Amino acid sequence: MSAHADSILAHLRTVDAERRRRSGQPDMTARVQALKTYQQKRFSHSYADLLKTARYGPAARFFLDELYGPHDFSERDAQFARVVPALVRLFPHEIVATVNTLAELHALSEVLDSIAAGHLPDAHVDAARYVSAWQATGRADDREKQIALTLGVGESLDRLTRNPLLRHTLRMMRGPAKAAGLGALQSFLEIGFDTFKAMRGAGDFLATIATRERALARALFESSLQGDGRLGDTALGQLP
Template sequence: MSDLVAQVSRHLRAVQTLQEMALDAKLLPLIQGVQAWQTLRMQSTHQAQMNNSYTAPAMVFFTEQIYGPKDFSQRDAQIKRVVPKMHRYLPSKALLSLESALRLHALSYELDYVLALELKKHATTANQQLSISHRTDANKRVIINQQTYAAAFVSGHNGHLRQEQISLLQELGNNLSDAVAIKGVAMMLALSKHPARMKGLQTLHLFLQDGYKAFKKIPNSQSFMSEIVSREAHLVASLFTEQVFSQQGTNPLPCIPSVEILLES
């Protein structure tokens, strides 16, 4: 149990360090843009699950609580406050689910940071090669779309971390499935709602409650996770093949609206 608590603290520190680095490098808006585009991408890739009333809450949980551009500083601050005593509030399987979620979020943020750097580098190079002297914001403008995202994704050269990200997604799904099966979890969450609010832990409580409710609705969580993981693994493998950017190849990413970010000077 103490190891899990230590790991939770480590994941929180990792994200905080990356956020401070992003702030210093003025990359936060671009990282948020990456996360916003990725949310649209996941919703498109897994449209069938998004349109299914049983699995949609779990997809929303993943896209909003793990991959999306939401500000998690309040939630993370609340977790930090209770980390030393967390084992008193959560069953071991629930704590394991929380650790899995934070570990996945930390790795995802690291990958988003690298992807944002690549997008900025590619955009700067492209703008310098074009005759766009009439645009004063040329070197600050980054467009995230099917092509630019794919190019930045591949040039990050972190295929092993992408595979780890998918494995962690599978692990989180398994842990959440185990957690919702614990007898009395629903009652525990209901009874702890008021104390959590009184102690200023309502954001953390809402995070745990959303995860529980999302997976409780799924009739067959193993089948659900298998479909999600299979599609994500296929997408990553396709992006890292040489054929993707050849004339014969096709971009496996869905064609969704672009996101435009103006970087700070």
């Protein structure tokens, strides 16, 4: 099996382990779900301006639904793990590398969500609790890595759009991918490819994501919480 296949499977095992660990803890699944839902709401709030534009709206919506959503991907991931060898065999190297980055992001996000949710008292999440939970993780470096991987997925999709042959290859892969159980991944890649191609260059879009996410990360870890639970002086205007 290739190095990429081993890496993808390792990341998927991390995701599965996190889900299993949560299932053994009362209310943990509900707290993680509440955290994910709040994070999706936060992304909508942070990028309301991009979501309204014709050029960047579809890409922002793609990030919102595919990378920040609270969806349950457990069944999809289980199916995906079974067909990783077929993925590596059927898809071009550039696409497999993108999927590997996506899998690494998926695994890291699940780990960080579990840790942060473990510091929530219950399944209610607001700005103050979100800040407190993130600070309690003490994982600022991992949050930066999470941002870098998110940008990496976007940069890979943007780079793929500059290769017309890859888009043609993706179209030709629809039948084999569906037969191999890779229909959901095929759909993700095609939507991502077409969404980023329609932007006619994702540089400004990704630069905006990078600036805002890193500014928020600094604010999350630097903000002070007053005794009454209100946010301190650090500006956290990106939080709903």
